[in-house]
Amino acid sequence: MATLVCLAVLGGACSDVDGGAVELSWKLRPASSSDPDKFVDCASGKPGTRPVTAIRLDWTVGDDMGFDEWPCSDNSGVTRFALPPGTALLSVSPRCAEGAAALDTYIAPAPEQRNVILGDTVSLGAVEIVVVVSYCDDQPCICQ
Secondary structure: OOHHHHHHHHHOOOOOOOOEEEEEEEEEOOOOOOOOOOEEOOOOOOOOOOOOOOEEEEEOOOEEEEEEEEEHHHHHHOOOEEEEEEEEEEEEEEEEOOEEEEEEEEOOOOEEEEEEEOOEEEEEEEEEEEEEEOOOOOOOOOOO
């Protein structure tokens, strides 16, 4: 009966719950306070920058490590129920088309420690990532 309800309600999108999940949303803020924009798009359009293509969530729970990532323009993401139960260290970072963004081109929030419970979703809330998008001739910029 539960399978039929699951199929009817979710249109066949049921999956096993093997752990906990994490949800978050994000915004990109320019590093320069002289920039009139308080937030920038994933493709900032600023000279010397290229688009942030994805936002990555890394986790460590005991000896288990994993990650998930979403298109930057989605502005939010939720993992599958894949994180093992226990104390998790969660960190967020921007990704460029070539891979990880250079560490000197952004400031992400400090990693957060959260308790992951089987079948529950941990919320990181709104995450703000500060990206370097100006003075690119003088310093490295995001996804340069």
